[in-house]
Amino acid sequence: MAKRLPLIILLWLGADLYFYQAIQTLVNSSALLWCYWLIDLLLISGIVAVIFGRRGSRSQQTLIAWLMGLMLLAFIPRLFSLPFLIIEDIARVFRGFPPRTFWVSELTLVTAAILFLIVLFGITRGRHFYRVRRETIYFPDLPEAFDGFTITQITDIHSGSFTNAAGVKKGLDLVNAQGSDVILFTGDLVNNQASEMTRWIPAFAALKAPMGKFSVLGNHDYGDYIQWETPGAKAANLTRLKQVHAEIGFRLLLDEAISLQKDGQSITLLGVENWGKGGFHQYGDLKKAAVGVPDNAFKVLMSHDPSHWEGVTLEHHQHIHLTLSGHTHGMQFGIELFGFKWSPIKYVYKQWVGLYQNKGRFLYVNRGFGFLGLKGRIGMWPEVAVITLKRKSISTDQTVEV
Structure with missing residues (x-):
């Protein structure tokens, strides 16, 4: 990062500098123009301080959070309003570069102001602007007893940020309100340390599901991103985190499988430890988890990182019907309107949000x-997913992403 x-x-x-042209067209006060650049100077100074600060310190993490919010407030509204100036400049080329028109600069600033308010909402209220998202998926070999079976999935709790x-x-009340048969949590209970969950244990223990609550570990749960005094301290932290899963009532699956029974029929729930591409640790072992699982069993897999799906799951000799993942957060920033979805994270993860x-x-x-x-969160609001399994051939009007 420092090199870049x-x-x-x-x-x-x-x-x-490009956006500044609109400001300069409309504002005559030199003091206000200096303030424009002072904001950049302060933010750049903060970035430098973060990069060269002590890695993993609490003060650094706090500074990062503040800087990210301020950077988005300062930069995103400017960036996404620039097309008006670009279009005007294309026209100015054919007109001999006359001075900028006031109305285009005004339109640019009004657009930036609206985007500023949207970003401000995201960083002040967006973190708890929970949305319920529903998917119904059809399988021809789903056991009849599980026709209509419901799963509420949550992921990436990151309790250290709360x-x-x-x-x-x-x-959490929204999770319970869904009344699903099971609740599945797909990793990243904490940011770094098990102690981050201490305050929140009673709240998460109140989650209820008639057929149980199950979980797996995510990349942040292993304590890999901070410095520990000794390897033993890191190991003790992971041991404690596993205990926390039990204390909040979740059965933690560590490369293993269990059978869910209903009316004499069953489906298999598998859970693997974190496995990811792009420098993330590959602790998980799907082969180990599937040992003893019949080939014809209906299988639901919990795997934190979606890159595991193409990297391992699709190549597994057994048919894994449904995989549930998280990890990407949708980058906590993006656009979702009328079926259109976009976030910068899509250029990092092929499967980044939704159903595939x-x-x-x-x-x-x-x-x-x-x-x-x-x-x-800006545009990519926090999610409670409710997935309904149905026994039926995939209908031609069912929408999925490939």
């Missing part, structure tokens, strides 16, 4: 319950 810092700063200042008890309770299908094998990537780094 000069390039990042140049790109940022380049975009701001500060608002009322906001967290709002999300490959030859009758499905993957659902949850947007996440909590937040990390940025203390908010």
